[in-house]
Amino acid sequence: MDSVHDLGGVEGFGPIPVEADEPVFHGTWEGRVLGLRFLMGFWGRWNIDGNRHSLEQLPPGDYLTMSYYEKWAAGVVNLSVEKGLITRGEVRAGQPDADAERVTPPVDAAGVLAFLPKGRPSSREIDAAPAFNLGDRVRTARNMHSGHTRLPRYLRDRVGEIVLHHGAHVFPDISFTMEGDAPQHLYAVRFDGREIWGDEAEPGHCVTADLWESYLAPAD
Amino acid sequence: MTKKPPHDHSHPHTLLPSDPALRAKAIETLLVGKGLVDPAAVDALVDTFSNDIGPRNGAQVVARSWSDPDYRARLLGDATAAIAELGFSGMQGEHMVAVENSERVHNVVVCTLCSCYPWPVLGLPPVWFKSPEYRARVVREPRAVIAEFGLELSDDIEIRVWDSTAEIRYLVVPQRPAGTEALDEVGLADLVTRDSMIGTGLAMQPEAS
Numbered sequence: 517m518d519s520v521h522d523l524g525g526v527e528g529f530g531p532i533p534v535e536a537d538e539p540v541f542h543g544t545w546e547g548r549v550l551g552l553r554f555l556m557g558f559w560g561r562w563n564i565d566g567n568r569h570s571l572e573q574l575p576p577g578d579y580l581t582m583s584y585y586e587k588w589a590a591g592v593v594n595l596s597v598e599k600g601l602i603t604r605g606e607v608r609a610g611q612p613d614a615d616a617e618r619v620t621p622p623v624d625a626a627g628v629l630a631f632l633p634k635g636r637p638s639s640r641e642i643d644a645a646p647a648f649n650l651g652d653r654v655r656t657a658r659n660m661h662s663g664h665t666r667l668p669r670y671l672r673d674r675v676g677e678i679v680l681h682h683g684a685h686v687f688p689d690i691s692f693t694m695e696g697d698a699p700q701h702l703y704a705v706r707f708d709g710r711e712i713w714g715d716e717a718e719p720g721h722c723v724t725a726d727l728w729e730s731y732l733a734p735a736d
Numbered sequence: 737m738t739k740k741p742p743h744d745h746s747h748p749h750t751l752l753p754s755d756p757a758l759r760a761k762a763i764e765t766l767l768v769g770k771g772l773v774d775p776a777a778v779d780a781l782v783d784t785f786s787n788d789i790g791p792r793n794g795a796q797v798v799a800r801s802w803s804d805p806d807y808r809a810r811l812l813g814d815a816t817a818a819i820a821e822l823g824f825s826g827m828q829g830e831h832m833v834a835v836e837n838s839e840r841v842h843n844v845v846v847c848t849l850c851s852c853y854p855w856p857v858l859g860l861p862p863v864w865f866k867s868p869e870y871r872a873r874v875v876r877e878p879r880a881v882i883a884e885f886g887l888e889l890s891d892d893i894e895i896r897v898w899d900s901t902a903e904i905r906y907l908v909v910p911q912r913p914a915g916t917e918a919l920d921e922v923g924l925a926d927l928v929t930r931d932s933m934i935g936t937g938l939a940m941q942p943e944a945s
Contacts (some may be wrong), residue, residue, distance in 0.1 A: 524848030524899065526872040532884050534864045540786050542863075545760035550785065550860075551778030552764055559772070564903075568850050574747070584851065584866045586756050590749035593763060597748040601772060608751045610762045612770045619771040625780035632784065633856075635826035638903040666901045668848050670875065682831065682904055702902055704833075713876060721895040723875050726902035 517569075517662045518669065520576035525670040525713070546585040553592040558622040561599035564636070565692035569664040570595045640699035642684040646729070648703060652678045653735035656705070656727065664692035667731045671723070674711055675735045679724060680704035687728055701729040785860055793824045794857035794907060795928035798939075799921045801834075802912040812836060815907060819857060829856035829905050835898065836909040837935075842893050843908045844882060844935025846874045847900040854905035858930060865934065875899060885936040908932070910939040 541547040557567065570591040574582070582590065596602045606613055623631070648654060658673040666688050682702040690698040706724045709717035752759045767773040797819055801808040811818040815832035819825065832854060835843040847853065848871045853861040864870050874881045878895045889895065898906045910932040916924060919942065931937030 522849060523868050523871040524846075525876045526868075527876070529869040529872045532864050532869050532873070532881060533867050534885070535862070538862050540790070540860055541782070543757060544782075545757040547782035547786065548760050548764055548778055551781040552760075552767055552773055554781055555773045555777050556767065571850065580868055583756070584863065586759075589752075589756070589759055589763060590747065593749045593752065594747050596767075596772075602766060602770065604748050604751065606766055606770075607748050610766060612766065616770055621771060621774040621777065623777060624774045625776040628777045629780050629784065631827070632789075633826040635828065635830040637830040639831060666849060668899065668901060670848075671899075680833070682902070685831075685902060688902075702904075704898075704904070706896075718877050718879050718895075719891055720893070721878050721897060723897040723899055725899040726904050728902075 517572055517664065518660065519572050520579050521572045522669045524668045549585045549589045549592075553588045555621070555623060555628065556592050556596060556601070558628075559599075559601060560622075561601060561694075562595050563691060563694065565664055565686075565688040566595065566694065567591065568688075569692045570598075572664065638686040639682075640684050640686060640697055642699050642701075644684075644701070646681055646701040646703075648678045648681075648701075648729070648732065648734075650678055650681065654678060654703075654705060654732040655735040657731050657733070661689070663689060665689045667727060668725065670712060671707060671725055671727075674707055676705040676707040676711070678703045679706045682726065685728070687730070689728075689730075702726055703729070703732070705732070789855060790859035791857070791928075791930035791933065792925070793822075793859075794854070794930075794933045795925040796822055796921070797824070797834075797857060797907065798909055798928045798933065799924035801909055802916075802924055803921050811909070819907075824856040826856055828852070829854045831904045832857070832907060833904055834907045834909050835896070837911050839911075840893060841896060842882075842889055842935065843896045843898060843906075844874060844878055845898045845900060845906045845908060846871060848872070848875055849899075849901060852900040852903075852905065854907055857907055858933060862930070882936055885931060887937055908935040910937075913939050913941050916942050 571587050655675050656671055684699040685702040687698040687700045704724050705727050706722050709721040768775050801811045811834045815834040819832055851866040875897050878897050927940045929937050932939045
């Protein structure tokens with residue numbers, strides 16, 4: 517979707533806000549939010565793509581002014597209501613509904629610590645052969661949809677070169693709906709700075725992004 | 737008679753307290769109260785990300801690649817497996833690629849669409865990495881952005897920006913500083929900063945002895 521999260525190349529921002537000796541968490545609440553959002557994912561009602569999409573759907577002004585963990589807090593509440601794990605009334609009251617069934621958490625401390633070193637690989641085996649080879653020149657899609665996608669706006673309708681083939685991976689544009697992994701071949705595609713930004717591009721730079729096969733067509 | 741309730745379509749999060757700490761507390765109280773989350777599991781995650789997972793992990797990987805040519809070859813060939821050799825793997829590092837700096841090429845990593853970051857080797861990202869400023873600017877004016885970190889790269893060095901748009905996570909392998917021949921891996925790892933593994937810095941020079 518064309519929202520404000522898609523920030524690459526947007527002009528008008530100031531200096532990078534570097535904080536010396538930054539702590540891992542600014543206040544204990546940030547860590548609690550990280551844990552809550554992480555653990556609620558174990559209910560299996562959404563996946564990483566749905567998680568990202570929940571943040572993209574925040575109003576643009578909020579997206580730019582809320583801190584990272586404020587966005588995470590909003591995202592987990594919005595998803596939990598949308599997927600029926602909690603109700604709006606419970607959020608408003610700050611406690612479970614009187615008739616709410618008490619459930620058992622899907623993962624405990626030992627379980628989540630055992631999960632971390634494994635993670636959730638997005639690679640999948642597929643029968644289809646890759647459509648592109650290293651060195652091929654490809655043009656990215658121009659058309660876009662209003663769901664979740666990982667083709668950034670600044671790389672649409674641009675010509676680049678395939679520099680890595682990562683194998684097949686879960687396709688976010690479908691995965692976010694929980695209707696399947698729909699894996700496709702995934703490539704690192706390199707774009708020259710002038711191809712993206714035109715004559716005013718800084719000299720001597722390129723941008724490489726990881727793009728799924730259906731975002732790409734032969735350039736020539 | 738039907739009457740449309742006010743704010744019916746507002747995002748549920750707007751129903752929470754406005755103070756972030758109170759908001760987090762309210763969410764935890766509700767989720768734990770319903771049995772949706774085990775608070776001890778939150779404790780475990782906070783402890784792990786505060787104490788066990790951070791850029792010292794990545795520094796060990798870089799130091800090993802500087803001192804062991806066979807390891808370097810494995811890292812550049814299959815970074816996920818090479819990093820797992822040192823015991824680092826998993827969430828947000830399931831698919832790793834290592835990109836090496838040279839005299840002519842400097843790599844820098846960003847996630848313009850969200851905040852993707854290689855957790856097993858670098859820990860959680862700093863605020864600046866997640867900021868709109870960095871995400872918007874580094875793909876368009878990488879030389880100017882890197883200069884803000886105090887690193888002036890000459891125009892004959894090509895800058896390669898890697899935008900983490902999929903589940904592939906990139907680790908920059910900075911150049912080994914001159915004058916470090918006598919250092920062992922532990923000493924070398926001390927020179928490897930977080931920013932040098934993102935690409936907004938270089939490895940530190942050893943202190944003159």
